[in-house]
Amino acid sequence: MGSKPTYTVSDQWIGEPRPVRVVVVGAGIGGIAAVKLFRETFQDRPTTLVIYEKNHDVGGTWLENRYPGCSVDNPGHTYTYSWEGNPSWSRAYVGAEEVFEYYKGRAKAYGVYQYVNFNHRVVEARWDEYVGQWKLKIEKEGSIIIEDECEVLINVCGMLNQWKWPSIDGLDTYKGHLVHSAIWDSNYSFKGKTIGVIGSGSSAIQMVPKLQKEVKSLISFNRSPSWITQEFGAKYIPEGRELVYSDEQREEWRNNPNEFLKYRKEIESIIVTSIANKFWHAQFKDGPVQEEWYRQTRQNMETALGGNPELISKIVPTFAVGCRRVTPGHGYLEALAKDNIVVRSDEIRRITPTGVQMTDGTNLALDAIICATGFDNSFRPSFALIGENGVDLRDEWREEPRSYLSVAAAGFPNYFMATGPNFPLANGSLVACLEQTLKYAFRAVEKIQTQGVKSVSPTREAVNDFQEHKDAIMEKMVWTSPCRSWYKNGKVDGKVWGPYPGSVPHFFELMGETRWEDFKIEYRTSNRFQYLGRGNTHREVSGGDLAWYVTEPGANLSA
Template sequence: MPAPASYTVKEEPFGVARRVRIVVIGAGASGINMVRALRLQVQDSFELDVYEKNRDVGGTWHENRYPGCRCDIPSHNYQFSWRPKHDWTNFFSPAEEISAYLGQICDEEGMRDSVIKTDHQVLSALWDEVQGRWLLTVANLQTGEHFDDSADFLIDATGILNNWKWPDLPGLHDFEGDLVHSARWPRPADFTLKNKTVAVIGNGSSGVQIVPAIYPQVKKLVHVVRTPTWVLPSRTKILAMGPAADVVNSIELDDDDNFSPEQIARFQTDPTFYRKFVKAIEKEISAGFSMVLRDSPEQVSATEQLRQYMAAMLNGDERLCKTLIPTFALGCRRMTPAPAYLQTLTKSNVQVVAEGIRRVVPRGIELTNGTMIEVDAIVCATGFDVSFCPRFPLVGRNGNLQDLWRNSIPQAYMSCAVPGLPNYFTFLGPNGPIGHGSTFTLTEHIATYIAGVIRKCQTEGIKAIVPSQAAVDDYSEHIRAFMPRTAWGSSCSSWYKSTSNGNETVTALHPGSRIHFIHMLEKFRGEDYEYVYEADGSEKGLASCRNRFYYLGNGFSTKELDPDSDAAWYLDSAALTAGVDDSDANHKMGSIIRPQL
């Protein structure tokens, strides 16, 4: 049967990649991973700009420099698998060291000069259906200039724990003393807490690090605790008692978890031992999911042990135990290792306040019971805007996502794509694995997934791709059905949840384990997406074409025309067994797992 006269064969071989322009927002760990994944999978067929609002790269680890700030994931697992660092100084890296690690990678990979534009902030993004492009407004924060830009693909790598906010307290900014936020800590030259009475508001992951870090400096410390929280012992001690005990107990550490010079030297010179160490800890961290399953034997046992630990660290003080040890399920709120935190609260010049704050007055705080507490400084360790609402107007087919998500439960497809927003992807969006161990390696898999989708669009004539509303509805239904079996879905006040029409829904966590998430992203489910195809030869300039197979071209393949590729790759036994493309381009991907598209 002859082809319709209106259809024209594309006079290019199958596999030619359309050149696209990509804009990434944010140069933290996610943005850096995205640059690398694009270079590996999209190769030379793209143009890229990364807009970073800060003066330097690093994201969270550039912004957060409060006293005691460090990661509570072991250093050698809080790094990129493709860029191992053998000379971490501490089992749990301080913020400055993580920031320097990210900056060094940007320098060595040529990212800082070629694609990353610091002091640049995206102000708005509008999807143009006819062009199949995002129209952007960007601010140069150094010059104050605003300019227009556009992109075929827009990737949001700004992160969830990045948009800090002041607590909603009447009179907060009338306070006449020092007022600081944990995510905007002043330079030492501009600020001191020495011999001052200091109030620290909040006992989340920042608050429990700040309290013991500043205690030696202050005259008196007033710690305002809104709700109890589960406080873990140092993860070094936990790991030393689990399946990784043999490896962990062989590591030379001082009392502050610093590696000895000899230990660092062994990491640098013994790759077999180094790999064994990293993988043993990774496996144990990944295996912790069973502990957040409600009423599981692991949770019951861990709850009792942790209750005893906290009581012991609080010297059995009845009031402190009642104030600080939760009655809600272990894991309902983020569990935080906090060495020395509980012990600090037992000191004579530390006052733990469980009452709410009615208002802030010029010289201190007034509690809901009427008590006035005079302080010289207030430290707000009160967290971030975790609503998932974009920080700028993001206008797609269904309107402004800011408005849509402000009045409803945020929903996404596998945490990284949103219905109504074609050619838009995000890292750690709604129901992402934000509480599932190291985000560094998780963002590697997200970046690889996104880059694979872009490559598919480039080589298969797809102008616009977006998850269907039906797919997202089904995925969200699964999440709602699954979460009640976890501690995350139990009753407590937690930033893991969003509230709409009086209903609480877990929106910050993936419905499964860390391995479950990585496994889920290994394969691209094309049936869950909707497509707009490029115009074929008979329809130049139109929004779409009639034939989805226009990309098949003139009958030849780039695999046989490229002199540098193996035109008989399909005879490779490893490729046949794995069912993957074994071309030279894929060999260059190193440790990244490429989704099967």
């Protein structure tokens, strides 16, 4: 047997950073935030950041989605980065184009365009255990394959990224205008047409009231009922979507940041604390908050449908509120009650060249079919992600995505997700939670860079424990009630992959500290303490204050 190599002290000061390359996949809200956080965290360090984005510009879902009525569900002042609001929102609930312009403006301000490669789609990432790097293959401009490598890979693609057509026979035979809500064709006019909208999720709920006013007739195919609620924040913004901020109000916010911050905190507290925490308690099965929410929401929906018993039987759910994603449907129920809309809740048998054939044999002729059928919510990455032992995460998660706290996966070193399985996508302030997962990933980058670490990955035991806890608490929640929901990947029953098992403040506290005891850590050398170096610090080699720990009450030498 060979002897252990002689240990050599590294010629460095403690924690001297080594060069590390970070690749971020996606330049949506998360990718834009990643650049700002990266620049603040790693300034003056030998750290490289590269972003690969499949689209031609930043913005992600807000670049792609342009269907009529597309807008935020929450008040716009809760849909900005926590560190910088937008005093110039035109209204309380802003539309897709205005949201896109805000985030594009932030991308310019944060220098995102210096880091991003557009029209570059990551097609494969393969972990190289020997060197401790991800080897990447990227499709450039739709044809050329280029290669890259990085120590840390962060997936910020989001959960509403891979749109999907419905699995209905004959879809490819249809001769009319066929469009998905996520790839909208703004050149087509629906005026005076007979159209069908397949789906009853948030996209359909937003577009149907707009389309109803211009089409000759509309058939809404609602396979599953959805809870339509009041606007989030309606109690505090009673004007709802009708509230337009005056020029004077916006100018005051721009000139008085203290007042603007006070307003933002009030709205955020309402959404995150009052409503989100109430929302969390409302998700417990058979609890008093859930019972009251069910009663009030059902009453409001029945009223909006004009008391029509046929529509009520098709549209108003009987399952718990929140089992499917609740959506504030501004004018949606009222539109369904109009004379030029027919609601079909029975199954579609097939798509024909001229329209839709139902299971009862009825043939419905349609000039256009809109598929508001959502996205691939399996949480499997959109590219081949091959970790330890040649395992592809897409295969490992084929039946069930099992994450560590939504941010990492066992067997996939130095890989982090900004919105992984059981991220708080329906628990409250989504953007602020997204910031927390990125900060978590960058803490891992710092550890890898400064402590001689080659790789970090959560242990199987830690993942299993989190899954056990998550599944146990979900049994108490409405999300495991029998309803068809993308929280369960479109299933009626099954494990909940969507929301986080706790409130937003709960998630913040969890993300605020890294439990390194839950990670398998491999070092670049045989001695984990080699990063201690020659025994001195950066303060000493850079001429810093060597008595920083000496203080005196009331004294301030820097003043």
